[in-house]
Structure formats: C-alpha cells, structure tokens
Amino acid sequence: MSENRLQKAIVALKESGVRITPQRHAVLDYLMNSVIHPTADDIYKALEGKFPNMSVATVYNNLRVLRENGLVRELTYGDSSSRFEINLTDHYHIICESCGKIVDFHYPSLDEVESLAAKVTGFEVSHHRMEVYGTCEECKQQKGHKH
Amino acid sequence: MSENRLQKAIVALKESGVRITPQRHAVLDYLMNSVIHPTADDIYKALEGKFPNMSVATVYNNLRVLRENGLVRELTYGDSSSRFEINLTDHYHIICESCGKIVDFHYPSLDEVESLAAKVTGFEVSHHRMEVYGTCEECKQQKGHKH
C-alpha cells in the first residue's frame, strides 16, 4: 500500500508537469518509508549510497517542489534545521525535549479553536499547527538512573 | 502598569544574579511595549538610535538570558529568523500568510490534548505550542481589489 501511495504521488506530480528524476523519486520514496521526520541532511546522507554524486542542493530543491505540490510538509521547530514528512491525514506531533524524537499521535482536528480565532481576529483561517513537548519514556528512564 | 511589570522583571532578574545593563534594560523594555513579535534584528534596529555602538550579538545574548529566565519566549515559524515576545499568560497566535502579521488571541489551554498525547505516547508532557494560519482583514481586502 505504500507502493500505492508512491504511484499516486508520482501520477499527481506528472500531471502538474513535474518530472520524475531518479533523485526526486528516491527522496519521495525515502520520505514515504520514514518515520523519523528527517532533516534535509538526513535524507542526503541516507541516499548518498545510491547517488554518490547527488548534492545537498538537489535534496533541498526536491523538498521544495514536493512541498509546493502539497506532498510534503516542512516542520520548523526551535532547532537549527527543518524536518520533513509526508503530508498525511490530520495528526499531531509530540517531541522529546531530551533526545529530539518526534512521535505522531491522532487527535480530532481543533476546529473549534480555528473558528474562535477567526471570530475574534477577523482572519480567514486556512489551517493550524500544534505540537506537544515533553520527555519520552526512554529519556525518563535514563533520568531515573541518576540516583 | 507596564512600568510595574518591568520593575518586577528587573527585580526577578537581579535575584537570579543577572546584571541590569542599559542594553539589557532597553531590550526588555522594548519587548514589553511591543505588539509586533519582533525578530532580533528588529530589536537591534529599534535600539540603534539609543545605542549606536550596540552589536547584534548583544541583542542575541540578552534574548538568550531573558529566555533562560523565563521572561521571554522564542517563536520559530517557517521563515528565516526567530521572533520574540514577553512570556505572558496563556494565549495563542494567528499568523497572516500574506503579510506575516502575528495577532494574539485567548483560548483556554488545550489540557485535554496534552493528557491524551501523554496517554497514547507514554511521554511526560511539559507544554505545547499551537498557531493558527490564515489571511488578515487588510490582506483579504487587497485580494478583493483584484477584479
């Protein structure tokens, strides 16, 4: 089924006039099979085995194209570099402040917040983002070893 | 009353062993009277009249100290540079995707989301962030002028 998603994405890209180069295909494929919300550099490093001559700029270019076509979301947290993920159905992230791990969790979309915000500010709302921060189980355990 | 907040903040800083230099005072004062969620460079430009010799590094240093003491929050959105605001009681932001304007709005804290996230992921939750995106009234009107 992951194959299915990939094929659909490729068809959609072609219909938008975007060419499917081996590098672009590989970036998309990597993101579809990744759960770690990688940075551009993560992707670059993961693919340099298959594409020894690929440059980081190509990764950035492709991420931009994929983002512009709605296939990929860019996550900007406090740390230095952006992270990327396939744009799936609504879910949110919880982020470990100790090790940086990002875990998905499902929650009904916060439509009420959106409509209240629209009412009090006069904005026309398009979307929202939300993340929860905390400490993951592994890091909690490590803290426990202190004493 | 803004004076009052500033004095309280200064006392709190001194108690933490933080020195009140004229530059630090000015950064804090500027943030307390600002509604635009400025970048470090905004603050630098705003204060260069009063402090012609001040360097950007000083602004960054002070923002870090103020953040570490819980007085200031750093906001990292998609754009290149961080924005800063005084750490007030719970509120959220709505951001205009057209002109970048940031407007505060109040909403009860999303405690339910936090506790559900904790339950399903096993994390110990510390806090969350949420923003709504859309188009502000001014930019909506400008779009209306098209036809």
Place this chain on the structure above:
DNA sequence: GTACGTGCAAAGGATTTGCAAGCGG
C-alpha cells in the same frame, strides 16, 4: 575588585542561487 556583559569580527551552519552540463518526456 571581580565576574559578567559588551562590541567587534570571524566562524559556523542551514539554505539558496548562478550557471554549465545532463536528461526526462
């Protein structure tokens, strides 16, 4: 007086850009 803060310049890291050569459709 002493440690912390400032100012300057340089370094660092992420991302973008310009351009010649390559290749997808």
Place this chain on the structure above:
DNA sequence: CCGCTTGCAAATCCTTTGCACGTAC
C-alpha cells in the same frame, strides 16, 4: 529537442563564539 534538473561552488542569511575591554554591583 526543449526546458526542467542536476551538481558544484559560491553566496547569503541568521546565529553563535572568542577575546580584549568595560562596567554593574
């Protein structure tokens, strides 16, 4: 074939850092 993409290097932008000097307390 044409024009989008690639790869490379240089450029850009934001932020941090090292160090000598200054100053808050």
